[in-house]
Amino acid sequence: MPVKTTATGEPLDAATLRELRAIVGAEHVRHADGDVTPYARDATPLFRARPGAVVHPASTEEVAAVLRLAGARGIPVVPRGAGSNLCSATVPLEGGIVLVLTRLDRILEISAEELLAVSQPGVTSAALADAAAAHGLLYAPDPGSRSVATIGGTVATCAGGLRGLKYGVTRNYVLGLEAVLGTGEVIRTGGRLWKDVAGYDLTRLLTGSEGTLGVITEVTLALLPAPGTAGNGLAYFPTLADAGRAVTRVIAAGIVPATLEFLDARCVDAVEQHARLGLRRDAGALLIFGDDGEPAAVAQRLDRMAELCRDTGAIEVSVAGHAAESEALLAARRCTLPALSRLGSITILEDVGVPRPRIAEMVGHIDDIAGRHEVTIATFGHAGDGNLHPTCVIDKGDDEAAERAHLAFGEIFRTAMRLGGTITGEHGVGAAKLPYLTERLGAAQIDLQRRIKAAFDPAGILNPGKAGS
Amino acid sequence: MTGFTPDLLNRCIACGFCLPACPTYALTKDETSSPRGRIDLMRALDEGILPADDPRVREEAAFCLGCRACETVCPAGVQYGDLLEEWRDQQWQGTGRPLVARLLMILVDARWRVRLLGLLRRHARTRGGPQGPSLMLGCFERALFPKVSRAARRLFPELAAPAAQGCCGALHAHNGDSARGRRMAEELGRRLPGTIVTTSGGCAAHLSSVLGRDRVKELSQYAYERDTPGGDPAETAGRPRIALQDSCHLRNGLDVWREPRAMLERVGTYVELPSAGTCCGAAGTYALVRPRDSRRVLDAKLDEIEAAGVDYVAVVNPGCYRQLDQGLRRRKSRVRAVHLAELLAGERPRRRAQ
Known part of the structure; x- marks a missing residue:
């Protein structure tokens, strides 16, 4: 599987460029080779395609005008936040315009009375969470890339993260959206209400639509009162499957903790090299368990989880002393993927999900598949919600290894589906998972998705070559 | 065909x-003005996609700016500073180098010219070759x-300070001539054979990269290790309120940031300013080569300094000294920029009248 470079980057014609400049201002339309080259990729390895132009709008009206123009001319438009997604959702496979929303970077409102935030799409997830925290509130979605990823991007990909088990994912917090359709029409879905069943739930439809149905220009998000405290513990196990069994026991015991993350030995090693927290490198797997809430309840649940880990054969169990230590642990965990690149120059990260009781079984299958295809696969993931990130590390230019990785992942996806799971838990489909989507959804649903896409984007200009095209 | 080290890229x-x-x-x-985007440009150069x-x-x-703040947050351990040096080695050949940088490089390239820079200024100087540790006088700091x-x-x-010691070569390394920059650091290392103490974080980082970390001590490190006496920390009445501007290469390159804080205490x-660890826009020659961008970077920081009531x-670096001193003067701020060494030596410049 060599790098998928699409032969695009065809410049837009002079008249179109002139009109784009008239809409957003000359300095916010860039089309020279050097300007657009870094927009040929996002954080996904092996996918590249140069756009014809990069446009940075500053308002909903400008977005709408760009889409009207692009629709009339049949020019593809790929909306983009920070480009930190892991499914090539923002690679402009068919060229055209990359529409970057990072200039729309204001938090418009944080309401403690209504427990909500209204934000423009270019605000980072961490900035929004910090602003909420300043009001004593929690923005629960916690993707690993929170310091980089924009709110618009996390909504468009329905990002998950480290708190999925207890708090759910992005879609559980999106109350309302403003979006511009492929036609240039501006719609406002949902609103400020928790209860609102007027019409189809287009908010949920747009959430996770990866820029194929509309461009998100404003987001209303639900907030929660910030928990009193948070704490984490560490348990080392002989194997990742053992850690998986401990997770199943924790949940079977009626505990729904905020954090249940596991990492195999390779991941622990890479994270330790980057963050130097003094993690043990001689165990087969590490489970980070944690919870938040009232201090006494948190302490009690941490103790109970520690006990369950010991009963499941943990080699060593400890509970982090204070909040800063806990946060350092989670911050290091968020860096697992990039830290793994210390093992090789290309990391191909996958994102399968299985029902929780099948985690240990799935981990065993991944090991077996990696062995048969002779590839190095390191696995970490959100064990609490069944979301695993097997990651293959190869060297740049080793096309044979890339091909073997491709075959191994195909098998991993099919195994996950056979166990009742999915091909992507939180990263999205983009171009990377598109070949497996029909297998996951069936022909009737794929067909329906195409018809939905056509209703939102009759000219087919929004992120073509991805879901719904 | 290009000069990038594949492992770095x-x-x-x-x-x-x-x-x-x-x-x-x-x-x-804009992605293209980000570290990741710039590495993409380097790759495109390397692969011949862009000329x-x-x-x-x-x-x-x-x-x-070359501040290397990206390195401290990079989980993959990218050595961006090294990549930038290799990039400028290629791009800033001959007339490709900004004129100001070219002039400055000529100025500090010969020892006698560096000496001339400080001739009329009353910088520290001692006679004879150093026996123990020496003080690096810097090229521009001795004059400015x-x-x-x-x-x-x-x-x-105890620090020897011979005037004829030359320049450390950081200026060359950051402006497209890393080979010459290395050689200059080696020469300085031969001339000052023991521990080299420097009042410039940028020079400390460059010298360390060539001579090894053991040979080089930035002033706050040196003072911290010696437990230099200062005021009584318990005594708070009449003590000045002091903020710090980190030196980027000292912090991001050498991970030295606790020491200056401990000394200021x-x-x-x-x-602590929220942006203490981010670049002030001086960035070596940057403030001279790109004054407008340099000021854009500085402006938010000046707002912060004035709001902090210090x-x-x-x-801890002459470039930052010049940048903040000028910035604060332009605003007619009462806050003074001052080097850590001056404060430790007991100097308390008066606040400017508004």
């Missing part, structure tokens, strides 16, 4: 974690801020 996996750390990305919100004279490639090689080396010598009279009430903002 391959390290980046494009996760984008560097974006929020980059001061120029913060200004533009060396591509205007945007040239622009970005110059627009980057001679009082800094005098303060350092008052603090540490001894002579005043230390106030008497001084301490610096």
